[in-house]
Amino acid sequence: MKYVTKANGSRQPFDRGKVQRTLQKMGVGMGDAERIAREIEEAVPDGVKTSAILQMVRARARIVRPAVAYRTNLRRALALLRSKPEFEEFVRVLLREHGYQVEAGCVLAGLCGEHEVDGIAQKDGTTVFVEVKHHVSPHRMTGLDEGRIARAIVEDLQEGFRAGRCPVSIDGALLVCNTKLTDHAKRYSNCRGIGHIGWDHPEEQNLRSMIEETQSYPVTIVAGASQSSIARLAAAGFVMAKQVAYGDASAIAHVSGVPQKDVLLVAGRARAILEQ
Structure with missing residues (x-):
């Protein structure tokens, strides 16, 4: 049995089911999620850090679901607010x-x-x-x-x-x-x-x-966009990704002071996350 090392230093058995569920939450289908979880379990060394597993999960998920590249880890996204x-x-x-x-x-x-x-x-x-x-x-x-x-x-x-x-x-x-x-x-x-x-x-x-x-993701879940733009959108009250994804880009740019081209970039990536 392989063990993983959590952020607090504690160890627990590798949970393939947890990896599979994480992949499915990223939009990966059940069949691909099962295959990738099995491959990761076989590839990682005993005692691997959970952060390293998450990196592997994201890298493998991006191959079958490109929109994953636009998404930050949800816990980190909440912390960024x-x-x-x-x-x-x-x-x-x-x-x-x-x-x-x-x-x-x-x-x-x-x-x-x-x-x-x-x-x-x-x-x-x-x-x-x-x-x-x-x-x-x-x-x-x-x-x-x-x-x-x-x-x-x-x-x-x-x-x-x-x-x-x-x-x-x-x-x-x-x-x-x-x-x-x-x-x-x-x-x-x-x-x-x-x-x-x-x-x-x-x-x-x-x-x-x-x-x-309810797909109520924070706007900070959007990756690959200017962090200053994301911060300004949130500060202007656009705290939900779907507010930007389906809002009026011109009006959002006017209220937030974020250039419209940057609002459109965030909106497009937010839609890719929400509709994956």
Whole structure:
């Protein structure tokens, strides 16, 4: 049995199925994905780094799906967004894609203090405040502190509502982060009834699955275009690849200050990713 070395230095058995699923998410057909995954397993040495496997996956995938060359790894693409305001806006748009009514961030008064929240979301008769946590390193874990702080804010806002200070009746909190959660963070959130969406948590509706289900990829997923152009598009509010892919290039160029030819390049590559 071969082992792979993860970014944190830990080792785990090589998982051919995981490689195959990654290839299929890139748009590679099942037959080719099975063949490529098998070939990679046979070719890599024991202890190979997962980053090296991903490079091999992308190289092989580009042969059968050229559009893969236009796509950055999703975890890295999320990390490339600035925490404020781009990732916060990205999360608000993503939640709307999944049926939430979302208002922009504001300051809510609790019984004992004021709290700046990144959004207020409503769905199925429940109202929660949204707190967004973004890490530049996609491998950094999100820990317990965010959940503990959210719990305290929920209590203060609920008491503030009963005292007539908070205009919104808050039922709970929804934390959204771009990285994995520590086991302690998961246990605390589950115990306290705090919604917590991380890269792969919860299993049924995590950040990755929510993005892929609705093709709500960040604009930073587009590779091969000017990074300054991508950053300016995101800063102008075009945080989703499909906003650029199917938007009015002239209007986008005017709002963002990005030359129209560069907007068209990003749009074309975004469409190739979305339609692969």
